[in-house]
Amino acid sequence: MIDPLADVVTLLQPGSPYVKMVAGAGRWEVRRVEFGRPFFCAVLEGACRLRTDGQAPLDLAAGDFVLVPAAQSFTMTGEGAPLPGDPAPEVVDVREGETRHGRPDGPADVRLLVGYCAFGSPDAALLVSLLPQLVHVRGEERLTALVRLVVDECRAARPARDVVLARLLEVLFIEALRTAAGTAAAPGLARGLADERLAAALRRMHADPARDRAASWASWATVQEAALSRSTFFERFSRAVGLAPMAYLLAWRMALAKSLLRRRAASVAEVAERVGYGSASAFSVAFARHAGMPPARYASAGATSRATLSMSTSGRGAGRGS
Numbered sequence: 001m002i003d004p005l006a007d008v009v010t011l012l013q014p015g016s017p018y019v020k021m022v023a024g025a026g027r028w029e030v031r032r033v034e035f036g037r038p039f040f041c042a043v044l045e046g047a048c049r050l051r052t053d054g055q056a057p058l059d060l061a062a063g064d065f066v067l068v069p070a071a072q073s074f075t076m077t078g079e080g081a082p083l084p085g086d087p088a089p090e091v092v093d094v095r096e097g098e099t100r101h102g103r104p105d106g107p108a109d110v111r112l113l114v115g116y117c118a119f120g121s122p123d124a125a126l127l128v129s130l131l132p133q134l135v136h137v138r139g140e141e142r143l144t145a146l147v148r149l150v151v152d153e154c155r156a157a158r159p160a161r162d163v164v165l166a167r168l169l170e171v172l173f174i175e176a177l178r179t180a181a182g183t184a185a186a187p188g189l190a191r192g193l194a195d196e197r198l199a200a201a202l203r204r205m206h207a208d209p210a211r212d213r214a215a216s217w218a219s220w221a222t223v224q225e226a227a228l229s230r231s232t233f234f235e236r237f238s239r240a241v242g243l244a245p246m247a248y249l250l251a252w253r254m255a256l257a258k259s260l261l262r263r264r265a266a267s268v269a270e271v272a273e274r275v276g277y278g279s280a281s282a283f284s285v286a287f288a289r290h291a292g293m294p295p296a297r298y299a300s301a302g303a304t305s306r307a308t309l310s311m312s313t314s315g316r317g318a319g320r321g322s
Contacts, residue, residue: 002207005174005189011259012127013120014038014169015162019151021098022112024048024078028102031075036125037116039071040172042147046110051075055134065143067135067176069128078102078109113147117169123258126251130243132188135180143179146172187242195240197227202241202248209253210276249276254290257283261299268295 024046041050043064050058050066052074058066068074078101093100100108121127137143150168153161180186181194192198204211228236237245253275260271272283287295 002203004202004206005177005193007206008127008130008189008255009170009173009177011121011255012124012173013166014117014173015120015166017115017117017150017154017165017169019113019115019147019154021151022101022114023098023108024101024110025106025108026079026103028078029075030077030101031073032071033073034071036070036072036128038119039066039068039074040115040117040147040176041066042113042144044111044113044144046108048110048112049077051077052134058136061138063139063141063144065135065137065140065147065176067137067173068133069131069135070125070133113144113151115147115150121259122262123255126255126258130189130241130248130251131177132180132186132190132242134186135176135190137176137179140175140179143172143175146175187240189241192237192241195236198237198240201233201237201245205249205252209249209256210274250290254287257287257295258291258298261295264299268299271295 041060043060043062045062047059047061050060052058052068053072060066093104098111102109119128146168150165150172153165153168158164177188177190178193181190189202192202234245237248241248243251257271257275260266260274261268266274268284269280272280275283277283277286284294284296287298291298293301
């Protein structure tokens, strides 16, 4: 069975994580400005409050897990923001592998595992747009266990460490997204897949993005597969996924096309056919509008990047051997 969630997370290529243990005591506050990096946090004990751009404040407690696929800025506080005369928010102690905020002495009020990672895909922004802006899961030990595995792998120098981390992060993201896919979840692919009728349409989009080239994908035949009227389908899909059906399909077609072009897996004409365009010229116009360059140039740029990386890797290998 086609699995759209696995499709998107696999194309994102999560990897290169940075994870640390954080503790807080008393009144403390941490503010961070990010540039779209994926951020995740697991509360191991105690409680704190998290505020992120565009989202209501979250009161977090032990067993909570938060994933922000593209964090811009956030603020985390303990009992409250520091008062006048308190140490500056950024003044911390680092000891025994733990970053301490707030009161330096005595037991901690809260302990968290927080981490960042990077998406290897050059099209991460496009793919992230298909995911919820924020995922909050409560009381799922599986997620905390997965985070602990990531931390353990980060700290150890085992063979194939990067490969293991990449796989662990894929599992972590999928587990977080599917666990939070209930009706209360933020709009995104996972919430759409939690709706049985919408899931049928989403799976068909991923299985056959080229369907109905000559007409709108959301034709009566497609809507009938979801057993919904046309207007109900559009409204329900847009509310759950956060994008209209055709906007979602276009995003997926372009993500798939970019992946095929980067890998030189097919010619421009073959890619056009596989993602639902009747001609290479029509595809080229749509792709250039979306990516800012023609597909042939995009494929060449990807090949140049791979060649540069290969030469750089070879050079490092020669230097080690000398």
